[in-house]
Amino acid sequence: MSDKKTAIVIGTGAGGAMMARELQGRYQVTILEAGGSFHPFSMPLKPFAGLRGTNLFFDPRMISMLLPNMKIDLTRDMVLVRGIGTGGTTTLATGNAVRYDGAFKKLGIDLDEQFEALYKELPISTEHEKKWTETTRRMYRVFEEMGLNPVVTPKFMDPGRCVGCGRCAIGCPTGAKWDTRALVDEALQKGAHLLNGCKVKELEIRDGAVTSVRGWYRGRYYRFRADLIVLAAGGLGTPVILERSGISCQERLFVDPVLCVAGPLPGIGQDRQVLMPFISQQDGYILSPYMDCLSFFFDRRWRLPMDGIVSMMIKLADEEKGAVHGRRIDKTMTIRDHAGMERGVLQCREILERLGVPEEKQFLGMLNAGHPGGMLPLTAAEKDTLHAPSLPENLYVADATLFPESMGNPPILTIMALAKKIASLL
Ligand SMILES: Cc1cc2nc3c(=O)[nH]c(=O)nc-3n(C[C@H](O)[C@H](O)[C@H](O)COP(=O)(O)OP(=O)(O)OC[C@H]3O[C@@H](n4cnc5c(N)ncnc54)[C@H](O)[C@@H]3O)c2cc1C
Numbered sequence: 001m002s003d004k005k006t007a008i009v010i011g012t013g014a015g016g017a018m019m020a021r022e023l024q025g026r027y028q029v030t031i032l033e034a035g036g037s038f039h040p041f042s043m044p045l046k047p048f049a050g051l052r053g054t055n056l057f058f059d060p061r062m063i064s065m066l067l068p069n070m071k072i073d074l075t076r077d078m079v080l081v082r083g084i085g086t087g088g089t090t091t092l093a094t095g096n097a098v099r100y101d102g103a104f105k106k107l108g109i110d111l112d113e114q115f116e117a118l119y120k121e122l123p124i125s126t127e128h129e130k131k132w133t134e135t136t137r138r139m140y141r142v143f144e145e146m147g148l149n150p151v152v153t154p155k156f157m158d159p160g161r162c163v164g165c166g167r168c169a170i171g172c173p174t175g176a177k178w179d180t181r182a183l184v185d186e187a188l189q190k191g192a193h194l195l196n197g198c199k200v201k202e203l204e205i206r207d208g209a210v211t212s213v214r215g216w217y218r219g220r221y222y223r224f225r226a227d228l229i230v231l232a233a234g235g236l237g238t239p240v241i242l243e244r245s246g247i248s249c250q251e252r253l254f255v256d257p258v259l260c261v262a263g264p265l266p267g268i269g270q271d272r273q274v275l276m277p278f279i280s281q282q283d284g285y286i287l288s289p290y291m292d293c294l295s296f297f298f299d300r301r302w303r304l305p306m307d308g309i310v311s312m313m314i315k316l317a318d319e320e321k322g323a324v325h326g327r328r329i330d331k332t333m334t335i336r337d338h339a340g341m342e343r344g345v346l347q348c349r350e351i352l353e354r355l356g357v358p359e360e361k362q363f364l365g366m367l368n369a370g371h372p373g374g375m376l377p378l379t380a381a382e383k384d385t386l387h388a389p390s391l392p393e394n395l396y397v398a399d400a401t402l403f404p405e406s407m408g409n410p411p412i413l414t415i416m417a418l419a420k421k422i423a424s425l426l
């Protein structure tokens with residue numbers, strides 16, 4: 001038998017997949033993943049558009065009947081979206097590869113080396129710009145005219161394979177978009193094991209160390225042991241496992257709420273472009289063109305042909321106030337959040353007017369969010385260890401749960417840089 005140390009990595013999203021890839025070799029890694037393999041939604045959307053308003057599209061949670069890897073939770077005022085399955089939420093991402101580590105710098109955590117390595121290792125590119133449609137270019141010009149300083153979004157993407165179908169958030173049909181399934185594959189090739197359908201419930205902790213990981217696998221309650229445990233079940237999954245294991249988190253959940261301002265513009269064809277092709281950074285939020293599939297299917301104001309809707313997104317850095325306890329998620333927009341969102345809405349209204357949609361024809365989308373994190377935030381005291389004192393010595397968290405503040409920006413690249421740094425310390 002090998003005397004190599006063993007590690008269990010829980011989750012295969014941005015944090016978990018990176019940890020598994022980095023640790024395998026130094027440790028013998030077993031990856032526990034609650035969901036199955038990811039399958040993109042491959043059917044044409046048009047026939048489903050005709051079913052809007054029927055019982056099939058009555059409640060956003062029903063989307064998992066069509067796309068089982070997408071999990072929806074509802075809070076009092078928003079729809080929370082996450083991915084369950086190999087690749088985690090990165091399989092549903094629009095591929096934005098944005099570095100956003102100011103909050104870590106403030107704590108004295110330097111991720112320069114990790115970002116540099118990621119830019120070399122991963123297919124990150126702005127080349128999709130060469131394939132922009134006239135609609136995208138027109139939108140970009142409007143942003144420029146308004147002084148919004150749009151920047152072409154770096155994407156995890158092989159632009160040569162991108163057909164501009166706009167389906168990035170329901171699974172890329174051509175494989176042009178990169179996600180962390182590629183890292184899981186690398187870990188497996190190096191000898192790691194992956195158990196799909198393995199839902200971790202809790203950790204058994206004795207004398208300051210995790211002695212076993214417990215949960216459900218193939219209908220049976222199991223118990224696994226390893227020298228090192230890495231918890232990366234995402235901003236909504238990790239705090240629940242910690243709490244069940246007797247480790248409390250902080251009520252500092254952020255989610256980066258998203259709201260779209262949309263309107264009718266027959267024939268604009270925004271549904272046939274890369275999602276979020278460019279981004280405008282504003283104070284506390286970003287603006288970007290985004291065809292919002294959730295609102296298209298579940299919001300009655302959006303019952304127009306998909307190619308005749310123009311839609312702009314505001315993605316907000318929300319206040320770090322909220323929590324997940326078991327199945328209950330307490331998260332609502334604060335007064336400050338509403339004020340920030342309102343500023344973005346006014347700017348989007350002007351963008352739409354300049355594109356030819358008068359204000360009285362404009363409508364909003366459903367408030368939704370997909371960047372949860374922040375419930376075990378790192379502090380300056382942990383800048384060298386990246387390990388919270390409340391955690392047992394052999395347990396590391398390696399996902400968005402560690403983020404000290406909300407970003408209002410795509411987090412995948414930064415989560416992976418952080419995970420890479422944590423792996424280098426182990
Ligand atoms: C529609 C959408 C588009 C997005 N687009 C972008 C984008 O373009 N760029 C960007 O940077 N970010 C984007 N994001 C956000 C980004 O995908 C997530 O913030 C990121 O993937 C979070 O990484 P994570 O490792 O914290 O968690 P996740 O990626 O969510 O991974 C968590 C993993 O843990 C598993 N898991 C959960 N509970 C358990 C359990 N009990 N036992 C075992 N396994 C468990 C899950 O199945 C999953 O594999 C988007 C999000 C959404 C919803």
Ligand code: SF4
Nearest residue numbers: 162163165166168172
């Ligand atoms: S636009 Fe279509 S082909 Fe291009 S990355 Fe997105 S899903 Fe893939």
